[in-house]
Amino acid sequence: MLVLHWIGKGGPPEVDGVSFSTEDSPSGAFQAVACHPSDLYLDVGHQSTPSAATVAPLVVFGDLDPRVRVHVDVWVQPGEQDSLERIRGVVNRIWKRLNNRLCKAASDSAHIAVLALAYSRQTSLAPEFDPSDPTVARFPGLLGHSDLEIALQDLHAAGLMTRSATDTLPQCPQCEGSRALAREVCVFCGKATLEKSTIVHHYRCGYQGPEDDFEREGEDGWHCPKCHHELRHYGRDYDQSGNLFVCLSCNGDMTEPEVGFRCLDCGTDTRGDRMGFRRIWRYELTPNATMALTLLRDGKEDRILDLLRGGGHSSPEGAAVADDRPGPTSARTFKLELSLADGGDPTDLADGYEIVHSVLTKSMRDTDVISTELSDATDGFVVTTTGGSTDFEALMRTIEGRVKDKLGEDRPIRIVAREVTAPDDTPPIAIAQGGDAR
Numbered sequence: 001m002l003v004l005h006w007i008g009k010g011g012p013p014e015v016d017g018v019s020f021s022t023e024d025s026p027s028g029a030f031q032a033v034a035c036h037p038s039d040l041y042l043d044v045g046h047q048s049t050p051s052a053a054t055v056a057p058l059v060v061f062g063d064l065d066p067r068v069r070v071h072v073d074v075w076v077q078p079g080e081q082d083s084l085e086r087i088r089g090v091v092n093r094i095w096k097r098l099n100n101r102l103c104k105a106a107s108d109s110a111h112i113a114v115l116a117l118a119y120s121r122q123t124s125l126a127p128e129f130d131p132s133d134p135t136v137a138r139f140p141g142l143l144g145h146s147d148l149e150i151a152l153q154d155l156h157a158a159g160l161m162t163r164s165a166t167d168t169l170p171q172c173p174q175c176e177g178s179r180a181l182a183r184e185v186c187v188f189c190g191k192a193t194l195e196k197s198t199i200v201h202h203y204r205c206g207y208q209g210p211e212d213d214f215e216r217e218g219e220d221g222w223h224c225p226k227c228h229h230e231l232r233h234y235g236r237d238y239d240q241s242g243n244l245f246v247c248l249s250c251n252g253d254m255t256e257p258e259v260g261f262r263c264l265d266c267g268t269d270t271r272g273d274r275m276g277f278r279r280i281w282r283y284e285l286t287p288n289a290t291m292a293l294t295l296l297r298d299g300k301e302d303r304i305l306d307l308l309r310g311g312g313h314s315s316p317e318g319a320a321v322a323d324d325r326p327g328p329t330s331a332r333t334f335k336l337e338l339s340l341a342d343g344g345d346p347t348d349l350a351d352g353y354e355i356v357h358s359v360l361t362k363s364m365r366d367t368d369v370i371s372t373e374l375s376d377a378t379d380g381f382v383v384t385t386t387g388g389s390t391d392f393e394a395l396m397r398t399i400e401g402r403v404k405d406k407l408g409e410d411r412p413i414r415i416v417a418r419e420v421t422a423p424d425d426t427p428p429i430a431i432a433q434g435g436d437a438r
Helices: 083-095 100-108 110-121 149-157 287-297 301-308 316-321 346-363 392-407
Strands: 002-006 018-021 032-035 058-061 074-076 161-171 180-185 194-202 208-210 238-247 258-263 269-271 276-285 332-340 369-371 379-385 413-419 429-432
Touching (some): 110 276, 110 287, 149 161, 149 276, 346 392, 346 413
Parallel strands (some): 002 032, 032 058
Antiparallel strands (some): 161 276, 180 258, 194 238, 413 429
């Protein structure tokens, strides 16, 4: 029997194989939180919910509704068949990475809630487009936390989330809303009262003007207003050399109008060169954040500070405790630096980078940490292996062979691996393209 905690105001639906708990403070365990769409219209940041509900799986029974501004894991449509198995599949997948300890921490902190959401759903976090919201693009909230964008920005600044740009929206300088109408406006008065006309060029006398200048009331055809000759044949008597815009407000004329914006919320008109813009970002967990959540979930909070002090890779102590399996607790940290020999093509370096990254991600364990936190002038990785189970020298030989197979003998890529914890005079593990050690 699947147990869902009902937080809605109305009664729960009847679903075969599902039991609903309805008390305000449930005493027993539940697998997910459930409600109707209308229960999520209000500000979710002020809803009273059980502590475990913040990042617990959320099941909504009802039609899809754009007014719901909360992250929903499962929508169950009215009359849907076999909904039990679909709910169970999603819920079980989420709880593989979630437990009550992590849920409790998420209820107390919006920052942990954001991390736990991305971690347990194994997904990146991106805003949804909502024309009913002044910002147009908003991040779904969580039960108990409504404004997640600030938390995401903080986590990115702390190095726990990476971000990539997905879009750009206009932003009104007056109210900071993004619901703005883009229009062509007069370059002189800024009004959007433009009338477009085609420019006609008369070859005989050289006169150029809008089509209206060549029209005579009560007569067919075009006549030049300068020399009064009739224009009969396009390409021989005249041509059309472009467009002319005339402002009906100030009578100014121009060949290229400006772009202006009118805010649909406050009504402010803003010229294009004075309009603000807002970048839209997609956020993803860094390896450090993933390991920190693993430690928090497993009750090893005392190791998290050690992990975060690692500056892009976990400390040996923090990495070692992430491995729950018996065995050595030693950890090894390596730096892999990629460089291009003289005369090499920069695309070769990019190809080599992708190959090395692919080998690393396929070869390392979940408790190992891979980071790209090197200096801006250096391409490469920082790798921390835990438990002493990864044969790093063998891994380097695999990378060497893969570079040779993929790029060929004549691609001048050099990859140098050096153990961070080794003495400075320790010879590096060096991989030159083609297998020539340097």
